[in-house]
Every structure is written in structure tokens, then in C-alpha cells.
Amino acid sequence: VPSNYKVLFLQGGATLQASMIPMNLLRGKTSMDFIETGHWGTRAINEAQAIANVNIAATSKDKGFTYVPAFDTWKLDKNAAFVHITPNETIHGVEFYDFPNVGDIPLVGDFSSTIMSRPFDVSKFGVIYAGAQKNIGPSGIAVVIVRDDLIGNVIPHTPDLLNFKKHVEAESMLNTPATYNWYLAGLVFKWTKAQGGVAKLEEVNKRKAAKLYDALDATGFYINSIEKSVRSRMNVPFFLKDESLNDKFLKEANERRLLNLKGHKVSGGMRASIYNAMPEAGVDALIDFLKDFEKRNG
Numbered sequence: 001v002p003s004n005y006k007v008l009f010l011q012g013g014a015t016l017q018a019s020m021i022p023m024n025l026l027r028g029k030t031s032m033d034f035i036e037t038g039h040w041g042t043r044a045i046n047e048a049q050a051i052a053n054v055n056i057a058a059t060s061k062d063k064g065f066t067y068v069p070a071f072d073t074w075k076l077d078k079n080a081a082f083v084h085i086t087p088n089e090t091i092h093g094v095e096f097y098d099f100p101n102v103g104d105i106p107l108v109g110d111f112s113s114t115i116m117s118r119p120f121d122v123s124k125f126g127v128i129y130a131g132a133q134k135n136i137g138p139s140g141i142a143v144v145i146v147r148d149d150l151i152g153n154v155i156p157h158t159p160d161l162l163n164f165k166k167h168v169e170a171e172s173m174l175n176t177p178a179t180y181n182w183y184l185a186g187l188v189f190k191w192t193k194a195q196g197g198v199a200k201l202e203e204v205n206k207r208k209a210a211k212l213y214d215a216l217d218a219t220g221f222y223i224n225s226i227e228k229s230v231r232s233r234m235n236v237p238f239f240l241k242d243e244s245l246n247d248k249f250l251k252e253a254n255e256r257r258l259l260n261l262k263g264h265k266v267s268g269g270m271r272a273s274i275y276n277a278m279p280e281a282g283v284d285a286l287i288d289f290l291k292d293f294e295k296r297n298g
Ligand SMILES: *Cc1c(COP(=O)(O)O)cnc(C)c1O
Pocket: 012, 013, 014, 015, 016, 040, 086, 088, 089, 090, 110, 111, 112, 113, 131, 132, 134, 139
């Protein structure tokens, strides 16, 4: 993180940032650009609309959030306060592997489910935020990384607890912080370093995701319809071609201690979340099960 950024540890999860960021970044402007590539982008749009006008500059809703609209098709407003993207859509399983250049307009990224899974260039962003509960620690704390020039311009009548400047001045201790969650996040940062850092975790994450997608693509028994260049390395949604086997699949998976494979209620099907904490052996066990289940039911 470059030295012209502040790192904050705040409460309210990622979701609160969808309203706190507009309050701090509007700076007299009246509209915000959003790129909608899945469920969390939509949620952020809904929250931000309570504060000011939202322009949906690009969306992949037309194809069920299975791709990222090409950067040169985005209808950006040159007067927008910022451009908001969701670098990894946790439910739909769509991940950005590079980021657009949006000129002087600050880029804001909801990195909740991809932060610490791979290195990236922080300097491309005005604000980065992430709920802790995917790669950082337990829920109850969010990490917010804000560029200095975006601090200190809140809209009128903003309470102190929603004001980045107040949090910066108080070093994230404006009121009692989520102490235990913060402590645990510190342990995860140490663990991450002990693994060889984020670059090392990226290697493992690439390998985990590649072998899982290979297994899912092998025969047509399983389906993942996300465009290959933007498939998430953290969240792998998939469907059984014959959905009448879903209950049997989940029951047998559970018996093998392969847990929580049921897809999010928004999308149905299955989802394997393979965050940093999931060892490669866990992915290997899932692949063995996928193959074995297919052999018996294909
Ligand atoms: C989990 C998640 C959220 C919601 O986070 P909360 O901390 O529960 O508010 C928002 N965005 C993304 C991308 C997520 O993965």
C-alpha cells in the first residue's frame, strides 16, 4: 500500500462502505458510476442510491452476470464522483484480472472476496474496501484503504462514525473497535506472511482454481458458464447438468465432510468457496468426489 493511503479497520462490514463511500467521496458532485457484474454490485448500487444518483455505466445482467463488460464499452460520466467495481463477485463467481484506467475519476473496489488472494496495484484505486470474513478474519470488521486526497470532504450532516477523516484522526479507534476481530485479523496477516506472503498464496490459489475448473469442464456432467478469462479463483459456482441429483450430491458430499457446497440462495446450484484458508488438499478431495459421483451417476 503506497504511503499516500490510510488503512482503516472499521465496523459495519463491506455493506456499510456502499453508503459511507458516497458520503465521503461525493465532494460536491451529484452522481456516481457503478459497474454491475453480479449480486454484490447490485447491492452496492441499492445502498448508494440512498445518498445520490447512480449511473450504471455497464452491466452484465443481460447474460446472468457471466462476464465482465469490455472496458471500452463502459458509459462513464466524466463528472462522476467515482467509479465502483466489484473485483470478485462472490456469488456469481466472476473476477477482474486487470483494472481499467478511468482517468482522474477515483476507482473504488469492493475487494471483500479477493483481497489477499493475489497481489494487485493499489495505486489504481481511490478506495479499496473489504469485509474481513473471506480472506482476512472473522466478520465484524472491514478493512478500508483510502487515498489521502479523498479524506476530509464529507457531505453535510455526516455523523462522525461515517466520516473517514474522523477515523483517520482516531487511528480507527473513534469508538470501541471490534477488538477481538481486529486481533484475529492480525494473526491472519502473520499467517499470510508465514505462507510466503500474498504472491505465494496466489500461486497456490491459481493451482487450486485451475484444477477445479478442469474437473468441472471435463465432461459436461457439471456446468460452469462463466466466461473463462474472468472465472473467480475464490468462488467456483457450478451446476449439475441433471439437477434432480442435487440433493443426493449434497448428501454424499456432506458424508465425506465436504461442507457448504450448496449454492447461494440467489443463484441455486452449487458453490465451492476456496479462499486462502482452504488447503489444496481440500480441493483435491472435492475433485475426487466430483469424479466419483459422476462415475456412479453419469
Ligand atoms: C461478503 C461480501 C459482501 C458483504 O459483506 P458484509 O461484510 O456482510 O457487509 C459485500 N461484497 C462482497 C464482494 C462480498 O463478498
